[in-house]
Amino acid sequence: MYERQRLLMVEEQIAARGIRHSAVLAAMRKVSRELFVPESWRSRAYDDGPLPIGKGQTISQPYIVAIMTELAKPEKHHRVLEIGTGSGYQAAILAEIVAQVYSVEIVKELAEEADKRLKQLGYSNIAVRCGDGYRGWPEQAPFDAILITAAVAQPPAPLLEQLKEGGRLIFPQGNPDGYQELVVIEKVNGMFNRQVIFPVRFVPMTGEALQK
Numbered sequence: 493m494y495e496r497q498r499l500l501m502v503e504e505q506i507a508a509r510g511i512r513h514s515a516v517l518a519a520m521r522k523v524s525r526e527l528f529v530p531e532s533w534r535s536r537a538y539d540d541g542p543l544p545i546g547k548g549q550t551i552s553q554p555y556i557v558a559i560m561t562e563l564a565k566p567e568k569h570h571r572v573l574e575i576g577t578g579s580g581y582q583a584a585i586l587a588e589i590v591a592q593v594y595s596v597e598i599v600k601e602l603a604e605e606a607d608k609r610l611k612q613l614g615y616s617n618i619a620v621r622c623g624d625g626y627r628g629w630p631e632q633a634p635f636d637a638i639l640i641t642a643a644v645a646q647p648p649a650p651l652l653e654q655l656k657e658g659g660r661l662i663f664p665q666g667n668p669d670g671y672q673e674l675v676v677i678e679k680v681n682g683m684f685n686r687q688v689i690f691p692v693r694f695v696p697m698t699g700e701a702l703q704k
Contacts, residue, residue: 550578
């Protein structure tokens with residue numbers, strides 16, 4: 493049942509909306525999204541929308557996961573940082589494509605559950621840490637791409653510093669209670685080029701980000 497729903501999701505929600513990156517489409521077809529949502533929500537795992545995962549957090553809409561991954565321009569040798577592990581679904585999608593994923597989650601229970609889930613699923617190329625993602629993961633920097641899965645008013649300076657030359661930061665920018673845009677910042681010749689993709693809606697980034 494879930495496999496059919498997953499294939500339909502990719503066809504109708506993702507490919508139909510213009511996602512063309514073959515590795516992204518393959519990862520979305522492969523990863524069992526139902527394993528990353530609470531059992532009470534599994535019947536809706538492939539719905540075209542976000543779902544609650546507890547602790548006031550959500551798993552993003554499948555299309556948003558796909559486009560954020562595609563915007564990262566992932567390649568097999570890449571090392572990617574994710575801020576906001578949640579249930580681990582975005583990290584799993586990335587891990588199907590890139591060499592190594594580092595993921596930071598501020599909510600201890602979610603970090604522990606995601607780490608256990610990802611290990612059980614055999615993802616040896618994902619490292620999960622509980623902490624405030626505002627400061628990134630400096631000892632593993634620089635990164636080919638960084639994804640933030642929570643809204644921030646401004647891109648955290650430490651994350652910009654942890655981008656490789658040519659690296660891309662993908663994140664929702666805006667007021668947690670108001671207008672937000674999905675933004676890509678690319679580091680080119682030491683400068684940061686900004687591109688707005690489209691309006692989005694994410695839960696706010698907590699911790700140090702709220703003090704900025």
